[in-house]
Amino acid sequence: MSRMELWAVILGGMLVTYVTRLSIVLIGSDRLPARLRAALRFVPPAVLSALIVPALVRPEGSLDFSFENTVLVAGILAGLVAWRTRNPWLTIASGLAARAALLLML
Amino acid sequence: MVAPMSRRAFLSGMRAQLPLLLGVVPFGVIFGALAVSEGIPPWEAQALSLFVFAGSAQFIAVGLIAGGTPPAVVVLTILVVNLRHLLYSAAMAPRWQALPRRWRAMLAWLLTDEAFAVGSLEYARRTSHSPHAFFLGTGMALWMAWQASTAAGIFLGARIPASWGLEFALPLTFLAMLFPLLEDRWQVVAAVVAGALSPLLAELPYGLGLLLAILAGIVAAMGIESQSARRRAT
Numbered sequence: 551m552s553r554m555e556l557w558a559v560i561l562g563g564m565l566v567t568y569v570t571r572l573s574i575v576l577i578g579s580d581r582l583p584a585r586l587r588a589a590l591r592f593v594p595p596a597v598l599s600a601l602i603v604p605a606l607v608r609p610e611g612s613l614d615f616s617f618e619n620t621v622l623v624a625g626i627l628a629g630l631v632a633w634r635t636r637n638p639w640l641t642i643a644s645g646l647a648a649r650a651a652l653l654l655m656l
Numbered sequence: 657m658v659a660p661m662s663r664r665a666f667l668s669g670m671r672a673q674l675p676l677l678l679g680v681v682p683f684g685v686i687f688g689a690l691a692v693s694e695g696i697p698p699w700e701a702q703a704l705s706l707f708v709f710a711g712s713a714q715f716i717a718v719g720l721i722a723g724g725t726p727p728a729v730v731v732l733t734i735l736v737v738n739l740r741h742l743l744y745s746a747a748m749a750p751r752w753q754a755l756p757r758r759w760r761a762m763l764a765w766l767l768t769d770e771a772f773a774v775g776s777l778e779y780a781r782r783t784s785h786s787p788h789a790f791f792l793g794t795g796m797a798l799w800m801a802w803q804a805s806t807a808a809g810i811f812l813g814a815r816i817p818a819s820w821g822l823e824f825a826l827p828l829t830f831l832a833m834l835f836p837l838l839e840d841r842w843q844v845v846a847a848v849v850a851g852a853l854s855p856l857l858a859e860l861p862y863g864l865g866l867l868l869a870i871l872a873g874i875v876a877a878m879g880i881e882s883q884s885a886r887r888r889a890t
Binding site: 551553555556557558559560561562563564566567568570571572573574575576577578579581582585586587588589590591592593594595596597598599600601602603604605606607608613621624625628629632633636637638639641642645646649653 | 716717735737740761763764765821826828831836842849850881
């Protein structure tokens with residue numbers, strides 16, 4: 551991405567973020583349509599999961615479910631740690647450590 | 657109208673944010689380090705924190721930029737990720753209704769997850785003279801800590817060799833964020849559907865597969881939730 555495009559992302563990202571924070575405060579109503587409220591609850595899990603899975607199963611740009619895919623193996627382990635402990639630091643540390651160990655082994 | 661500013665309330669707002677900073681500062685450091693290791697120049701990495709000021713959206717933007725996603729799609733994704741701020745905006749609207757426009761503009765700038773969490777509590781409990789000044793203090797503390805920790809991360813990241821494979825910290829960070837926020841099985845449905853479709857749609861042009869997968873996850877979860885609500889009602 552060129553420097554110009556990068557600044558387009560920064561300024562565009564600033565604008566859309568500020569608009570979502572300011573919008574209803576300026577309108578001055580505390581009512582959101584019930585369906586929108588229900589949908590918003592699903593945004594964060596859908597977004598995060600849609601980012602995680604491709605990063606793990608296609609680290610080099612094509613689907614790779616083999617054991618040589620260290621990112622996937624370490625990612626599954628970190629996922630188990632995240633699920634059991636819900637501790638962000640333990641999750642990140644265990645994933646990085648598992649991947650380092652796998653790279654040493656292979 | 658009562659003057660919204662109070663020095664003491666501002667300072668106690670700053671203090672109330674301190675425990676949360678323990679969790680925020682390391683993320684800021686990781687963000688700065690990741691951004692430069694993914695090839696974003698130091699000033700632009702800091703500018704993301706200065707101007708966008710939205711932790712998870714910034715991480716996601718870095719991943720998309722590194723993947724060569726077109727700028728318009730990155731901005732669109734930032735919008736989708738930050739739509740949850742509409743909930744915060746709606747919660748704060750009646751509390752800030754009587755404030756001058758300048759104050760509302762300023763407080764809304766600081767309306768992040770962490771400021772919302774600490775600030776809402778103060779509006780409910782009223783431990784200070786001015787909850788608005790308290791919110792301003794709490795938001796400013798977070799903003800400053802986010803800038804400083806990003807800068808520290810940029811400094812560190814420029815010194816970490818590429819062979820360490822720091823990029824893997826990005827999906828790990830997302831994993832660390834995902835699990836604590838799964839509160840009910842409908843949210844799990846949203847995550848599973850979006851996660852299953854996303855790698856299959858990854859070949860679509862302009863990075864639109866990501867947005868489609870997210871949309872499918874949300875629609876599937878809403879559909880199943882409303883269906884089971886109907887079944888319970890009959």
